[in-house]
Amino acid sequence: QQQVKQSPQSLIVQKGGISIINCAYENTAFDYFPWYQQFPGKGPALLIAIRPDVSEKKEGRFTISFNKSAKQFSLHIMDSQPGDSATYFCAASMNTGNQFYFGTGTSLTVIP
C-alpha cells in the first residue's frame, strides 16, 4: 500500500514556466514532508521540507504548499530552468521510528 501518492509521473515544462508536482497522504501521524531532487545516476538530495504547522514554505524558486485538511502537499518550481530537469520525490515521516515513506517520483523535463 502506497503511503504517499505522487502525481504526475512525468512533466514537461517550457523554460520560465511553473512546474507543479502534487502529493497526497492518508496517515495523519506524518509530521514532516520533504522533497528530494535526484539527477540521473545520483542519489536523491533534500530540496526543501515543511512541517504541518505552516501552509507554505519558500526557498528561492521552490515553494511547498501544504493543505493539512486535504492531506495534500505540492511542490512549485517557479521560472523553471533546464537545470531543474531531474526526478522529484515527495516523502513523509513521523516523529517516531525515523522512517520515511516516498512517493513514486516525477520526472521533470524543462525544455529550453
Add this chain to the structure above:
Amino acid sequence: DGGITQSPKYLFRKEGQNVTLSCEQNLNHDAMYWYRQDPGQGLRLIYYSQIVNDFQKGDIAEGYSVSREKKESFPLTVTSAQKNPTAFYLCASSPMIEPGELFFGEGSRLTVL
C-alpha cells in the same frame, strides 16, 4: 569531506550468487537505511538501523540481509533468495533528531545476468 560512500557503483552477477553492497558514512549519524529504486516505483525501504547491532526490516526485506557491527558501516547482502535483484540500491543515513534529514549515497546499480 563528510558523506556516504557506496561501492561498487556498478555490479554484475550471475543468477544464484549472493552479492554484498558496501555503505560507509563519516557523518556520525546513528540511523542508516537501505532503499531499492525501480522505475515508476519510487524508493522502497529494505532495512534500517537506528543503533549498532540492531536493525529492522522495511517493506521489502525478503531476500536481503544486513549487519550493523560499526556505527559507520551498514552493508547489504542481496541473497540468491531475492527473486528480482536487478535494481538501483541507495544507502542513506540520518541523525537521530526530529526531523532527521536523509543523506543519500550515490547508489549501486546491480545487474543480475
